[in-house]
Amino acid sequence: MTTTYAALLRGINVGGSRKVPMADLRALLTGLGLDGVRTHLQSGQAVFTAAHGDEDSLAADITAAIEKRFGFPVDVIVRDHAYLKTVADACPFPADTLEGRQLHVTYFSAPVDAARFAEIDPAAYLPEEFRLGDRALYLYAPDGLGRSKLAEALARPRLTKGLIATSRNWNTVVKLVEMTGA
Missing domain, CATH: 3.30.70 (Alpha-Beta Plaits)
Incomplete structure (x- = not known):
């Protein structure tokens, strides 16, 4: 069974620093084996589905991959649809x-x-x-x-x-x- 998640990246593409182009982010997430990757705006939201992992392990994997690819750390929170809907x-x-x-x-x-x-x-x-x-x-x-x-x-x-x-x-x-x- 797959679950749909949102990855919330903190502090990217603000004021011209810590640039993470959304096309590159989509490619990075796809490279991690995540499916249906889409981004929203330039300020660090990505949506994807995954058949493995949990919110914390997915966030850790994305954090590590971003630092390796872009050369700087980015804090990431991953939350599933049910949680996001409950918050709203x-x-x-x-x-x-x-x-x-x-x-x-x-x-x-x-x-x-x-x-x-x-x-x-x-x-x-x-x-x-x-x-x-x-x-x-x-x-x-x-x-x-x-x-x-x-x-x-x-x-x-x-x-x-x-x-x-x-x-x-x-x-x-x-x-x-x-x-x-x-």
Whole structure:
């Protein structure tokens, strides 16, 4: 039985550095024996099917292959369709009434608990808000991520220590659910 996954690559093709052309990424993933490889945008999303492995071993294989091919490390999180759909369905904010740039999901490599973010005073950042989910953090930033003070606070290295964390706007969250469900 095959499973459809999305690979979320962190920090590539941003500001002209750490370039990973999508055609090369597709070829690399195909070379790893993954099937039906497709990419979305230039910012590091790939969808594929695999009959072997699990999320962590697939992420490790992709990470190693990218470093070997491109010469720099890239953090990778792999999640299956069921997980991606569950995250989208569990959104605590009214996604259908918001613009995609106002709502983001940060995917984590492992579960996180509220204690990790206890130093964040939610009232200090209103109207911005965040909520934790299953290996995910939902961020409502009405003025977008680029202007978000809360996003800046949440990204402090001590809060994400020991984790891979990578964020996607809501449009991409929905697109990945669609792509992995097809």
